[in-house]
Amino acid sequence: MDDPRFLRPKPLTAGSRVAALSLSSGFVTEVPHRYAAGVRQAAESLGWEIVPAPNALRGPDYLYANPQARADDLHWALQNPGIDGLVSIIGGDDSIRLLPYLDPDIIRAHPKAFMGYSDATVTLTQFLKAGVMVYHGPAVLTDLAENGGMHPYAVRGIQQAFGTESYDLSPAPEWTQARQDWEDEAAQNVRRPFEAGDGWTWLQEGTGEGHLLGGCVEILDMLSGTPGELPLEMWRGAIMALETSNDVPPPSQVGYWLRNWAAKGVLQGLSGLMLARPRDYTPEMTEQLYTWVRRVLKEAGREDLPVVANVDFGHTSPQLCLPLGAQVRLDSAAGTVTVWPG
Template structure:
């Protein structure tokens, strides 16, 4: 079975014109000052010129009632010669309603960079199915609009993911889950409290190399059995990256989802597994999660699969950007994750 190859879109760099899309929740219309902070800080830290898609600010009720308007914004961004790439404004829970409305021919004809996480996993998977790389990383209202300015770790990771040379992933020097009041404009200038970085955890050792696939575990499960799900053969030789959302699924539920992937034949095809720092988990829940992961991998005969946990992507801050479709190599002996974007 051949390993899939993904087209690398034009990188987002200083001077890029980036469309901001509301593909799920239209919440942005309630916090325009937070959006403005994200646009300003992305310009200051990355040199991006972010422009709102035509329907992005139509309001939560309108966009919920009119999923076609959301799909139209994606199509507009793909076809517009003035748009270099796209970024999700915020997640939500119903991007899956766009699946029947997407023009996959446009995804193939106009390979452009798309950046997002959480519910944006739906859209990320469609870019991968169309044969192009996609970028699991910050949204406008989260890391781009981080209180006190974009975190240097998030900025560097974006630049690395869109850069030309290979690089190594690194643990964040600090992290936070402190709540933010996005409606408080004065708080926008106040940096949140951060905890000292706690590093990575190798749950299983070894080395493995493959193309990177994955996203938010709840959304990947939601896609199961739909046309938006990645085909089984696309997982052949892949390194899977999984993150949990602020819905805080129980460790046992994560275990059940992994069992489903074992039953589908996905786990047996993998070359490695990356697990994000789980959002809002207590230390006891983290221990339970790791126990479940090891248990399911043993059940599936995957005890030799290299597994790295507590990685800084997804619903954590600052979060790294993962170039889905890129080659990655895990090596527990060296303690490294090398990426070829």
């Protein structure tokens, strides 16, 4: 059931050697113990050997001044036969500056699994444009370096996404947005407080199946009108997955972005919509968000579109790993989201 437009790279498994990339912020050098924890915990929980790309640890000043060096790291990892895959270290706000330097021919010629989220949405989108599946999921400094060890839900989500069998996504049994002081080395081994999982919410019922596309809504909007934007035809028949960042965009702003996609004709061609648990939203803001989503879909004539919300991906912990480009089926009657990873 694979979408023929997307090539699935070799999955990452125990023993894989994975390049850590600073594609946006070089903040990692401010918290070296956090990075070390991510490397160690990925080895313990996933069996991955994470190695830094040549420029990944050169600091925020250098990486800000040299976007080509960040793109060079991506190309290095893809062309290096000793590297099996790529993972983002952390997000930021200027991966879009890599667009003039990224070579889609290298991505197509050397397809490798790349995992990241937030500002990494820019790079994830370029892989999809090149016809290569990618993985919207944990970064080194977030879930891989989770305080007290990787959460079993995040580990299982990564393993399922890189597996070969179809599977149903499941809500997280617990979740947290508790703040972490990444500069407090002693706190690295102290588990954060979690609250009981609150499940998914189906905003509109129905069934829909298609290839999965999406990412961080703010970054997708940033790409709008640039050469890095996905073409309209790639959205046709897709399941769109959207998450909001810790910038906490107002619900109305998310509604305006959805209206933009309606104006482009994107919403009219979708097969389904998945919304992540919105980061740092109050219950009132969440209800406002849901009202906006239903309003815009009604305006676009898409009251028939199945919509599932409060899904555990993006800026929430623990988060799922979503294989973008894979086939996904939404079924509100069964309450399931089924993924065919490849």
